[in-house]
Amino acid sequence: MSVLKVEKKYADSIVNLALDTLKSNKQALVFVNTKKSAEKCAEEIAKKLKQTSKELNELSSTALKAVQKPTKQCRRLSVCLEKGIAFHHASLHSKQKELIESNFRQGNIKIICCTPTLAAGLDLPAFRAIIRDTKRYTGRGMTDIPVLEYLQMSGRAGRPNYDTFGEAILVSSSDGQKDALTEKYVQGEPEDIYSKLAVEPVLRTYLLSLIATKVIQTKEQILSFFEKTFWAFQFKDLKKLEQTIVRMLKLLESWEFIQYTDSKFRATVLGRRIAELYIDPFTAHEFVVALEKTGSKVNALSLLQLISNTLEMRPLLRVKLREYDDFQEEIAKYDESFITNEPSMFDPEYDVYLNSIKTSFMLNEWIEEKDDDYLMENYDVGPGIVRMKIETANWLLYALYEIARIQQKQEILKDIIKLKFRLRYGVKEELLSLLKLKNIGRVRARKLFKANLKKLSDLRKAKPEFLTQVLGSKKVAENILEQVGIKNETNNNKGQLNNFS
DNA sequence: GGACGGTGAAACTTCAGGTTGCCTC
DNA sequence: GAAGTTTCACCGTCC
Structure with a gap:
């Protein structure tokens, strides 16, 4: 194995690696673990560079103008692009993401500092894949990323049509860490893959779908179907599996999405539609309950909060520590608007509830015609995430519309349609x-x-x-x-x- | 004495991601 | 766990 020599001009080894890559006229992807890091990293590299070109200037200004009023994120990106450096993560507007990807393919952009967005799916190879971070925040502190993910990232190295080989570089901060990383990632085996069918939202969605499409109808059919799945193969404990399925069936029955007659499970009209809409039956049930409760006293915020309080909308915007009191006050102020039940302050779900409030507020500001810059400053949310939430919200509103229609809640239908249009365009009525x-x-x-x-x-x-x-x-x-x-x-x-x- | 401003260290806070899913109302 | 941000104690200066 040959040893790669890189000039140590600066203290930051990523900068050195980036400059070395540029010197050999190659391209690199740098993987880091936060959006902020990706931006900072790109800036640090860009700072060290002088050269720019007409193409890059144009590229920079196109990226800046991707949204009506540029956010600070847009400005940062624009500055980096002038030097042929970019950062890439989910907060970017899709136009900016596409711009970066295509210009990287064309060779105008030399280095992209990114979160794992670019690791999977998208085919964007580079001569070098530089992996700076192998730890990531996951609810319970920082944990090692899976080996599978390391493989995804390092797999970006080497462009089939340009290079005969590629370099995947895992960055360590000490000799001790170097050995640990080598053992775990370079020589290590990827983790086993686990079935996701056991996750309740997935299970209840498929169960309803299978019954609605009449693929399975009797209890025996249902059990034998699931016994043949990868989940059962892995899980082995068929008794427990049966208990879980029976519990789900009871739940679906109590929500009136399925009926049990003549030893057969059949979807109700509502159940069939919910299966078609492909939303979590739990969400659908929440919608049914909310519709029963509201009558006609709803406003845009009520509906936005209702749909924000679902699994489908997650991950929600997070209420930061210093915003905590503010949002509690807001809840009190708009209490009458909210249809969903507020959990107790000591309930672990309370934070999620606050987050749903924040998310619905953000969407509400969007339909009050606030621009991306405003949302970035006040909600710390980028154009990419905003668009993503809007799309999900639109889908959920459509589901809510369909449920309201079947449940004969005529009075609310018009409100939902109006809100859908307002959401799509981000406008006042x-x-x-x-x-x-x-x-x-x-x-x-x-x-x-x-x-x-x-x-x-x-x-x-x-x-x-x-x-x-x-x-x-x-x-x-x-x-x-x-x-x-x-x-x-x-x-x-x-x-x-x-x-x- | 007190207001003000600069400084650096300590304390605190935050942290990735379209699996896809609906239809044009 | 580490980077970024805020808070705070401390000091010197000026009025």
Whole structure:
């Protein structure tokens, strides 16, 4: 085995490795364990570099403009990109992530400092994979990452079409640690894979799904089906397995998602729909209970908190220590809005409840048209996470809509649809009618509204020059006029247009 | 004496991630 | 566990 010599110009060995990689005109991925570390690491490397280019300047400014109002995260990224260095983690806007990935493939970006996002799935090979951290925070303090994950990361080294080999570098801080890391990761065996079927949310979801699709109907069929799974193979204790399944079946029955008649389990109408929606039956049950409770007294925040308090929305935004008192006060203030039961302050679930409140507040600010910069400053949440939460929330709202429809809760349906639209576009209710137009999002709609163009009929009467001035683009203005013009002529979708306003 | 500002050490706080899932209302 | 952030004690300066 040959020894790699790297010039120790700086105290930071990652910086040295990065510079060495650049010197040999290669690319590297640096894996670290927090988002903050990824950003810091990229900055440290970028600081040591002088050269930049026209392409990089353009890249830097494109990344900065990925969202309407750049966040501090966007600015940091932009500075790094000027030197051909990037960081990559889940908080980045998907546009920025794609930009980084494609420019790394093209060779414009030389080094990416990243969290494990880039380790799995995405095919983004580099000559070097530098693994700085092998420990990560997991609820119970710092723990070693699994060997499997180390293999994922080191597997990024070596580009099939460019290099005949690659280098995976595991960084240690002492000789003692070096030996321990070598033994555990380099020479160690990956962990066994465990079935996830035993996890209750997964089990109850599949159980309901199998019954709903009539794959299994009798108790015997159900047991024999699960006996053939990997879970049973691993778990071995069939008696206990049976107990768990029976308990789940009782639960699904008590929630009225399945019925037991003529020795057969059958899904109810509601149960079948829930299986199709693919949400956790527990979440569905929470929704059913909430709908029973509310009547028609709901607002956007009520619904947002209801869906935020589900397993599907996790991981939730975390209430930080210094925010603790604030959020407790907020709960008291908005108490009437919240449909879900507040756990006791001594209940371990209480923190989760507070987190659900924070998450729903963030989403509520989004539909009050707060921008990414504001959300970053006030909720410490990046554009990428915001979009992810919105998408999940949208899916859950659709599920809630379907459950409300089946349960004949007509009065709430309109509220849910309205909220879905507001969430998707991030707007107040007053903009909804303008959003029916293509090429009009939250920003342009707000511009139009401010210019007193509040309805489609206002747009029809507007002068093209004025519209151009308001929107700042002649092309968009013409396009909008065309859209309202066409709608005017066909004259058959007035009902649809007014549906949500 | 007291307000103010700078400094560094101690104390405190925080920490990864789309498994995919729905449909266009 | 380690990096980043806040708090706090201490000191010197100025009014």
